[in-house]
Amino acid sequence: MHPLRLRMAWMIGLTVMFVLTQALAVAARTPDSFADLAERISPAVVNITTSTTVAGRTGPQGIVPEGSPFEDFFREFQDRGGQGDRPRRSSALGSGFVISEDGFVVTNNHVIEGADEILIEFFGGQELPAEVIGTDPKTDIALLKVEAETALPFVSFGDSDTARVGDWVIAMGNPLGQGFSVSAGIVSARNRALSGTYDDYIQTDAAINRGNSGGPLFNLDGQVIGVNTAILSPNGGSIGIGFSMASNVVTKVVDQLKEFGETRRGWLGVRIQDVTDDVAEAMGLASTSGALVTDVPEGPARDAGMEAGDVIVKFDGRDVTDTRSLVRQVGNTTVGKAVLVVVNRDGKTQTLKVTLGRREEAEGAAVPASQPMDDTTDAPAEVMILGLTISPLDDTLREQLELPASAEGLVVTDVDEVSEAYEKGLRAGDVITEAGQQKVTDIAALEEQIDAAREAGRKSLLLLVRRAGDPRFVALGLDE
CATH class of the missing domain: 2.30.42.10 (PDZ domain)
Known part of the structure; x- marks a missing residue:
């Protein structure tokens, strides 16, 4: 064979081998079925039923106007129906998952909030009452505990930061009260924020419906990378836009709830806002990165010398991109830790050493509306x-x-x-x-x-x- 043709044939062969190798690699990462995975991890997924006492109605409000001749008739009708003004029991359904063999269970706070009784139903049908160890409304996470005679099957948390858009995930739970259910999809987006200060949601198209709240979102290794919390829907049903609180947020909350029964987040003690383009121009800043300090009430930051007008650009060795990133970094830092905070002040950088306080304690304290300023004697006209x-x-x-x-x-x-x-x-x-x-x-x-x-x-x-x-x-x- 001519040397040139031989060389071309060799190159074509290498290309074909490369394409086949890539195709096989993709096929290897795409399972033919999720059945083996679901069978392995499903025993740790639970259904949660809560019961709440609701005050009874004192009369037929909303049915007939007060003083109507029909009022006594409707009151008698309600009494015959067993309602009247007696307290009633209201039930709600949700999902959760076991994270330890000794019975710790994670779910959403809104699943169990205000409940008088909480009942955990396991995959095999066993039912056990649960007590609340602690809750965190800011991330909508609750930690429960059940007492079982034997070790319980459990699942472990994975690193949500390694989840990439396009990765396969499966959601498990109790949708619409129908019992144990599995749905599959992909990671649609990362780092979604809904309304909370500490939001870090994974968006997925895996079907999530009412009743899935508190259930786990798994990667293909069977690790929990999210807690299914909310859906975006015009009609209450799944349209492929679901949100799971990232596991790297959840694990920090769970650890604190397990140890203290409450959260203990770091507190810097500043009011901040994002740096917009016009603010950056007015301050002579090179970029809009950082968090602009608008006020420094009594607290750790003031003690360290921070001032209104400072732009925080680094916190504890990490860059600060905006206010959201700073709030999350501070909240995830241990209370009482001394950290270095780099600020831009009057065009120069300064490093301040701040000993963090505790946010939960600070939120209960009054913040001064304004700081005392110098007196003025003249008062010109408008x-x-x-x-x-x-x-x-x-x-x-x-x-x-x-x-x-x-x-x-x-x-x-x-x-x-x-x-x-x-x-x-x-x-x-x-x-x-x-x-x-x-x-x-x-x-x-x-x-x-x-x-x-x-x-x-x-x-x-x-x-x-x-x-x-x-x-x-x-x-x-x-x-x-």
Whole structure:
């Protein structure tokens, strides 16, 4: 054979072998059936039935108007039906899974919340009562415990961070009260947030319906990588958009519930907001990464020297991309740990050492609405600046806005509805306490900051605005 033809044949052969190898590899990762896996792990999946006492009705409300001649008739009818004003029992169904041979069971908090009795039904039909060890409404996780005479079959958690979009997963549980059921699908998306501070959901198209709540989402190794929690549906049934709380969140919660009966999350002690493009420009930042500190009440961060206007860019050695990432990093850090926090302040980075407090304790403490500021003596008349009609705070305005006597700044009395300020949410009653990251107690100070920003070539000015005590930064464009 000609050498060139021989070389071409050799190359074609290698290509065919490569394609066959890849095809075989894909086939090896795609099971012909999930039956063996389901049979192995199903004994650890449980159905949960809860019972709650509901107060009885005192009369036929909503059926006939009060005082109607038919009121006695309907009351007698209800009494004959066994209802009347007596308490009633209400039942609900959910799912869960056993995580240890001594009987610890994980489910959703909303499955057992408010329940008087909790009954666990195992795959083989055995039923055992359960007690609540602890709950965490923020992640919708609950830890239960049953007492069994023998060791129980259980499953282990896997690393949810290794789950990739497109990976096979199977969901198990008790959908619509029909009993044990298995559904298969793939990981549709990662890192979904619904409404909670600590949300980290895996989205899947594996069928999840009412009653699946609290059940496990497995990978093909039989490890739990998520707890089925919610669905997105216009009609209450599965349309292929389900959400499972990632196991790497759940395991931290479960460990704390098992040890303390409650969660103990780290607390930094700051109010924060995301860094938007206009805020980054106003502050001279190179990017929008980080979390912008809007307020530092009494707490760990203030003790460490953190200030409003700082941008947190690193926490405990990890980059901070936005407020959500910072909240999760802080919450997952041990209470009492001393961590290094890198902030951007006035264009330079500073490293602060913060000893974290406990969030659950801090949430019960009052947060000051505003910080004491320097007294002001002059009170010029109202002026309009940047689409805002503003006036320095005086005792009359403080009383109208229910502000403490120590509150200082510039109060917004009106906003031009066609201005950028109105589009960005500023309204009458807002109080401007800082401009260009400097305190402003009179109109002259604000004008100075506007001039300084223009001289520095800034296109916008950063304002710290408080509404009902809640602070946020707003960047307003400067007129040419």
